[in-house]
Amino acid sequence: MSVKTRILIVSDTHNQTFEIKDIHKTADVVIHCGDMSLYSNLADYQRVLETICQLPAKLKLCIAGNHDMGIDEGNFDKHLASRLDMDVRWGINKGEEVVRKEFGPLGEPRRLLAAAAKAGGVQFLEEGNYEFKLNNGAFLRLYASPYTPAKWRGRAFQYTYDEGHEFAIADNTQIVVTHGPPRGILDYTDGNQRAGCPQLYAAVAQARPLIHCFGHIHEAWGAKFVQWKETFSTGARRSARLSTHTEIDPDTTVILEQVQDLFAQKNDDAATVQAKAAKREEYTRQGYYYTSHCAGDARPIAQGKQTLMLDASYDYSESRKEILKHQWPFVVDIELPIAKDG
Template sequence: MASRVDTSFLILSDTHGDQLIHPVTTNVDVAIHCGDLTEESKLEEYQVAIKMLRGIDAPLKLVIAGNHDFSLDENVFETHLSEIRDKINDDQLLDTTYGKVGSARSLFESEDAKSAGIIFLDEGTHHFNLQNGAQLTVYASPYTASKSKGWGFQYNPDEQDHEWNIEKGVDLVLTHSPPQGVLDYTDSRTRAGIPSLFGAVAQAKPRVHCFGHIHEAWGAKLVTWRDELSEPPSHFTDIDNEKSQLIDSRAKLSRGKFDTQDVIEEKENRRRDYQRQGYREINDVAICESEQTVFVNAAIEGAEGGQQQLPWIVNIQLPKQASSVKKSGKKRENSSGIVDETDTERKRLKSTG
């Protein structure tokens, strides 16, 4: 009996309260949203996001917050509510627009969301037994580095670094921020990713690291790691560029200044083909476990108003799950029978046999 199970992931991020212009009708095993579900953290925007996720044909849909989703960050949201009350003094309007502390979170914990297979992930390691028989381990984190105030799930890198507790053996890393050095260039050609996040991913070497946040850096890259890593790891020294591959990027699909007419037409034809199917698929890349990682920036919101980039479908092999799954303990099981077992609880179960 095979010890690996083919598993498909639909990955998207940064929808900012919008539905998908190019709906995805293809069935996948897991759908993932890497944060910025909203633009202004309004309840109606979360409801749009949940409606969009319900329309995706997948038994499990994993969701994290982004910096725009500040009402999911309780401490930040309390500060926002206090500041807004001082300006408008209309509690009913505030409740209708943003809800109270916990209102946004409750939308993702409602029966409506659960019945659609939607699970909102807090920071940490999560274990899932998938409907296709595979076992999936995910590290999730909504945090980004910023010196600005008022956004959710952010820290000032000048004051402290963030601790990314990514263990070896994690199959997929799900963050809102990119790591420094991979699919993180802004339009001003500066790196916006986080160095310590790159280091943590380099040491763990997951099969996939997906994120968003930097819209203009949409794309996917297969990274081959060097045999020995620097301390701390850096994208300058620890990626074997000769054995790595940029699978696609916004630049590779956009008209370039020196493109010939043939190249322009080829890019337009490829873009139309992807739009017709509603996604860009990685289907011809074999990932060598513990040697390579596929990085995916799945930011949907485009460079100009109303434009959308495409989500990604990534196909990987996962370990086959054990034949029996314990049903006791602190686990969340959705209507499809998919179990989310927290890392702390899994360790407790192991220690008690």
């Protein structure tokens, strides 16, 4: 037995907030995939948490991202020094006293998160596995992690590619929430480089959740319906050597939406450019991208067989010629198992 469940997913709001639309009012779960702030200003956290608190969904979850430096308390002094250095290098020159006040003292971002939990039911998730009984009677098993790879560990919750990271996703997990993408899926940067994590891909390829949502690579915003091959490749199933070529069926895996299909490309004719502009206007008007993957839909999702991959980065990429104020959250319908009594 299963129950239809609606999930609102957004990431990388930074110093922006997002509008509340009618369809959001029926969401069962809200998920924010990290980077609530831009440079870890307390005002950024306050703004997005106030928005999430107002959403009437019963379960509201958020994780940190690499920009949420004040939440990474184990490296607080390093991140504060980095923030001070950034302002000097970029010629902002607000003065150390102002920057320290914006950044806040040790523990202040988590105090704001605790206040949001009390005022609006927002739950901040550390890395790990979680289980929830939803208000609609569904049972949700979820894994969360804020960690992302980088050439050097310059910001919050980062590791180098040489170090790697273990993503210990529990069996039968329905939703994986990470800040960064897996290697090979919605992870191309504007420089045409893949920025996803191979260890994360290997862990997700083993767990095969219903949804894997993330952000971090803003220009890779989009949705991909992944069809897994029936059998795993030989060798270590969590091996970083696993790739999209070994685990994913290319014939039935499809891109549902991506940035390239929304913004004019070099070889687009006039009709294509106009159609893309119309699609952007429609998404902006309704305030979200909607997709449904329940029984009876064109592409239903079954545990262990398909995964909906979502880069829900809200903040837009300034490198585009057709500038938007933001991209779009995702509203997704899936079916989750009914929670057993007790």
